[in-house]
Amino acid sequence: MKQKITSSNAFYTFLSIIIGFVVGAVLLLIIGISPAEAYAKLFSGVFSKLRYVLYDIVYATPLIFTGLSVAFSFKTGVFNIGAEGQFVVGSLAACLVGIFVDLPAILHVPLCLLAAAAAGMLWSAMVGFLKVKRGINEVLSYIMFNWLAFYLSNYVVNIPAVHKEGGGEATKNVLDSARLRAPQFLRSICSDTNWGFLLAIACAVLVWFIIKKTTLGYQLRAVGHSRTAAEYGGISSNRIFIISMSISGALAGLGGAAQLLGPGARISQFAGQEGFGFQGITVALIASSHPVGCIFSGLFYGAMKYGGSKLTTIGVPNEVVNIIMGTIIFFIAISHVFRHILHKRKEAAA
Amino acid sequence: MSFVTISGLLINAVLVSTPPLLLAALGSCFSERSGVVNIGIEGMMTIGAFIGAISAHYIGNGWIAFLLGGVAGMVFGALHALACISFNADQTIAGTAINFIGPGLAIFISKALFNSSDTPPLNPDSKLPKMFSGTFRPGSFGYNVIETYPAAYLSILLVIVIWFVFFRTRFGMRLRACGEHPKACATLGINVRRVRYTCVILSGFLAGLGGAFVTLSTVSQFRPSVIVGQGFIAIAAVIFGKFNPQGALIGCLIFGLCNGIKPLVGSGNVISPNLVSMIPYVVTLLALILFVGNSRVPAASGKPFAKDE
Numbered sequence: 001m002k003q004k005i006t007s008s009n010a011f012y013t014f015l016s017i018i019i020g021f022v023v024g025a026v027l028l029l030i031i032g033i034s035p036a037e038a039y040a041k042l043f044s045g046v047f048s049k050l051r052y053v054l055y056d057i058v059y060a061t062p063l064i065f066t067g068l069s070v071a072f073s074f075k076t077g078v079f080n081i082g083a084e085g086q087f088v089v090g091s092l093a094a095c096l097v098g099i100f101v102d103l104p105a106i107l108h109v110p111l112c113l114l115a116a117a118a119a120g121m122l123w124s125a126m127v128g129f130l131k132v133k134r135g136i137n138e139v140l141s142y143i144m145f146n147w148l149a150f151y152l153s154n155y156v157v158n159i160p161a162v163h164k165e166g167g168g169e170a171t172k173n174v175l176d177s178a179r180l181r182a183p184q185f186l187r188s189i190c191s192d193t194n195w196g197f198l199l200a201i202a203c204a205v206l207v208w209f210i211i212k213k214t215t216l217g218y219q220l221r222a223v224g225h226s227r228t229a230a231e232y233g234g235i236s237s238n239r240i241f242i243i244s245m246s247i248s249g250a251l252a253g254l255g256g257a258a259q260l261l262g263p264g265a266r267i268s269q270f271a272g273q274e275g276f277g278f279q280g281i282t283v284a285l286i287a288s289s290h291p292v293g294c295i296f297s298g299l300f301y302g303a304m305k306y307g308g309s310k311l312t313t314i315g316v317p318n319e320v321v322n323i324i325m326g327t328i329i330f331f332i333a334i335s336h337v338f339r340h341i342l343h344k345r346k347e348a349a350a
Numbered sequence: 351m352s353f354v355t356i357s358g359l360l361i362n363a364v365l366v367s368t369p370p371l372l373l374a375a376l377g378s379c380f381s382e383r384s385g386v387v388n389i390g391i392e393g394m395m396t397i398g399a400f401i402g403a404i405s406a407h408y409i410g411n412g413w414i415a416f417l418l419g420g421v422a423g424m425v426f427g428a429l430h431a432l433a434c435i436s437f438n439a440d441q442t443i444a445g446t447a448i449n450f451i452g453p454g455l456a457i458f459i460s461k462a463l464f465n466s467s468d469t470p471p472l473n474p475d476s477k478l479p480k481m482f483s484g485t486f487r488p489g490s491f492g493y494n495v496i497e498t499y500p501a502a503y504l505s506i507l508l509v510i511v512i513w514f515v516f517f518r519t520r521f522g523m524r525l526r527a528c529g530e531h532p533k534a535c536a537t538l539g540i541n542v543r544r545v546r547y548t549c550v551i552l553s554g555f556l557a558g559l560g561g562a563f564v565t566l567s568t569v570s571q572f573r574p575s576v577i578v579g580q581g582f583i584a585i586a587a588v589i590f591g592k593f594n595p596q597g598a599l600i601g602c603l604i605f606g607l608c609n610g611i612k613p614l615v616g617s618g619n620v621i622s623p624n625l626v627s628m629i630p631y632v633v634t635l636l637a638l639i640l641f642v643g644n645s646r647v648p649a650a651s652g653k654p655f656a657k658d659e
Binding site for chain 1: 438
């Protein structure tokens with residue numbers, strides 16, 4: 001039993017999370033803030049009211065999607081640093097369909113989601129195509145496509161037909177029939193509550209199913225383990241790369257739609273990259289790329305983001321959250337060292 | 351405007367926007383060529399930009415602040431090296447962690463010191479100096495091209511130095527060999543870990559310098575928005591340049607030139623500034639598609655080297 005615990009990923013993730021909080025506490029002490037006070041504020045901001053918990057979920061929803069997107073690509077050995085851009089074009093596509101197509105809700109919402117998934121898929125598949133056909137490193141083109149998405153979105157926001165009338169640098173609101181808002185009784189507690197979270201869970205289960213239970217999933221993992229071995233086994237790795245990157249892009253695009261049709265309602269002009277995609281990398285890493293794990297790590301990150309936003313009210317820089325998250329990833333990255341030490345000690349004892 | 355004035359403006363824009371990318375890209379060359387993937391360049395630039403800005407604020411000397419920015423990047427480089435080389439961490443993950451910790455720490459300290467995420471604006475004396483101040487008429491070709499930051503020209507000269515180190519020195523040969531076949535190096539008695547440590551720490555130093563150049567030249571203060579993607583663009587330039595310093599220079603110049611064209615094309619609002627902003631990215635992608643083809647990654651890049659294998 002003990003061996004089982006010390007050899008599981010979850011154990012080391014948990015250890016890394018604790019170290020992250022310790023490092024955060026040390027930094028707070030250095031700048032003369034009581035960590036106990038700051039963490040008490042953080043945790044009460046996360047848990048103390050139902051309203052806060054609902055907000056945690058609202059904050060977590062887009063991160064679960066981008067986390068799934070990154071985790072999915074990791075399975076094939078592709079690093080989807082482009083989830084950021086796919087998220088943006090997804091939300092842009094959903095926004096345009098949400099504004100300009102007038103349909104009953106039962107058709108309008110799926111159409112928006114479909115448009116977003118298609119946009120994210122296209123954005124990522126183009127990178128896959130460049131990788132497979134021209135041998136261009138995907139990390140490089142993903143980064144380029146992130147910025148293209150960024151400026152494309154800002155361009156579309158400023159097209160007169162799309163731009164909101166009156167003040168404000170944003171698009172018009174999407175029609176009510178396209179919104180994913182939760183029933184009134186939940187929204188009376190937290191006005192941003194939406195169905196996106198359930199959609200995220202459904203996607204996580206679907207991704208788990210694809211990876212574990214289908215032939216495609218087997219092929220994806222085979223290419224991820226060893227491209228040459230997979231080729232030898234008759235799997236076309238180029239085809240698998242395109243498929244994997246497309247699905248990964250679709251997931252990030254859906255995240256963009258969920259954020260827009262849920263709490264967003266419109267797209268504002270960006271001043272800087274919003275970071276949903278980059279934060280998705282963290283979510284995937286904390287979950288060890290397990291799709292269902294992404295739900296929990298997404299909730300963790302969402303809660304930290306929401307709770308962290310309250311730290312400013314007591315004069316604590318909320319960047320401490322970013323430092324904690326970074327430290328967690330850092331220690332997850334080197335976690336096998338602890339594993340090594342723990343096992344060595346056991347061997348010495350035996 | 352005459353052609354000479356316009357080209358002067360263009361060269362000036364290139365001279366201001368290229369060095370941060372170039373310094374970071376040269377850093378990335380060191381790390382990648384020795385076999386360590388470093389996507390933490392962005393975070394190292396951010397901490398360099400921040401430490402550069404506050405050093406100039408407290409010390410008042412641009413050159414010292416510039417170097418201290420490099421040292422700050424170096425500390426993060428050492429952290430990355432520790433994780434990747436001593437602890438065999440997944441290098442992409444460790445780099446991602448650096449990208450969180452760097453900006454997080456910078457803004458955290460800034461808020462602790464100045465109660466704001468922006469550091470106080472620097473006065474011109476404490477920034478990086480310009481050459482030949484007052485020699486040329488403002489707006490003239492000489493003013494734009496010669497009366498500018500010597501650090502910009504130095505960073506371009508550095509390409510030659512690093513090219514020499516890479517391809518004409520024993521250390522350069524070893525570092526390239528460590529990125530291709532570390533095991534063979536080890537059997538020849540080369541200390542692979544030491545070479546990689548040196549390279550990754552150097553990459554942090556150069557990235558830190560790149561970040562500090564931004565805050566100590568044009569921007570004159572640290573803001574969370576000063577480093578937004580330059581580190582990633584630098585990595586793109588390196589891949590574009592096939593992991594060679596001279597290739598990276600061309601990649602960075604393309605970016606710098608497109609940035610220089612932006613205000614000229616965008617004047618008069620004929621074309622949306624957002625579309626104009628896409629030019630550097632589109633040009634890079636097109637250049638890759640049309641001219642470069644496969645950029646070969648060093649064979650051992652991203653793989654930890656375990657001595658006892």
